[in-house]
Amino acid sequence: MYDKSTTQSARTDLLSALGRIGVRRVFARNKEIYSEDDPAASWFIVLSGTVRICKLLVGGRRHIAEFCYPGDCFGLDRVTQRLYSAEAVGDVVVMRYAHKATELLINDEPHLAQALYAMTLRGLANAQTRILVLGAMRAPERVARFLVEFSERREYCDVLEVPMSRNDIADYLGLTVETVCRVLSSFKSDGVIALSGPHRIELRSPDTLAALCET
Amino acid sequence: MYDKSTTQSARTDLLSALGRIGVRRVFARNKEIYSEDDPAASWFIVLSGTVRICKLLVGGRRHIAEFCYPGDCFGLDRVTQRLYSAEAVGDVVVMRYAHKATELLINDEPHLAQALYAMTLRGLANAQTRILVLGAMRAPERVARFLVEFSERREYCDVLEVPMSRNDIADYLGLTVETVCRVLSSFKSDGVIALSGPHRIELRSPDTLAALCET
DNA sequence: CGCCAGTTTGACCAAGATCAACGCAAGTGG
């Protein structure tokens, strides 16, 4: 669907060029990478681990806009202040790039702008899928969708090492912890998944899950 | 929050440059501008009227990803086939730009890429707000949010000329027609809005609505 | 061993979906 070869090579160019201006940073589980309302002077690429982009709402509720996995970028928005915070789900390694330095780099090598643009478009496509999930799917489909998405973006086999808590998943899917648990339990009793510890989920029937989240 | 002056002037540049490669097209109420699975060879800017970006789902349901108002662009995604269709809500005038010609234009005048990028980032920010609304708000807040958003993006006074049907609004907010009607009726009986005909909504207490959709 | 945070399960409740009926205004054809 996407023009993979082009964006892939542009991406490689981008990464090697960025190597010169980036700083490697490590964050421990649950540490904040940046807070809401922080000045937004830089953006990031995840090297390892999982990052959650989130926001506290009135009434103590929390909303998770996005999970970022290795290779994903976040904080690219052209705002002066952060609208969301970014937190390490488990231990995380990221590269940090100042917006200023990125602009200079792009002035030198304008073709890199295309790679950045492609990353942003990918973010937009992800966001649109999320709008669809949250706007049109019910609890079981949302959870199925989460599992399928995770296995596509994160793992290459059917045993998922899910780093986030049930609470994270719930806030990501617009559900409650209890509902997420119940749906997972029912998937389990239907033999669609197997659970060995809360953070290890085995997809026994990926096709059933995929069918569930067909639009 | 955004760097308005920069993006504004870049935008003006972009529009005048695009004038040379664009085609003006008119669509009547409910006509398709493009369909799902059409080849995606061009993108659009709305000149007048409202466009809905939508998708048919299994079971005859429909999902509206976005409403586009004058000045908004749509169809920018770098896909070969459309993932959503675009339809005229009322009568609509748009400008159509071939992706090919746009690329050539940008090769000539690379600074225009920045304006396109800014438009895409705006789209991403809108999408993130929508994720928040659909993931974390309940029916009355969603409807309030729709009214506030519409008045901010479309009208400069408190009497809204809402071109879309209740069904459109429902599919946009992830609710049913009945729920949208009921919420509007309750707003009306609370004196927050007044209805004179289904498509004319007067905001009698915009502050109440704004307070409702505070995160 | 006891505590604690996170997970799971159950009982109950409420928001919103579904189903059904009615209202209402704009065509349409006689």
Add this chain to the structure above:
DNA sequence: CCACTTGCGTTGATCTTGGTCAAACTGGCG
């Protein structure tokens, strides 16, 4: 001009999904 249709919009009655509240369970750690 008036019956009749048609497409929306509104309202009410009922049912279902998922939220809320409460309690039990689990594994890790001091």
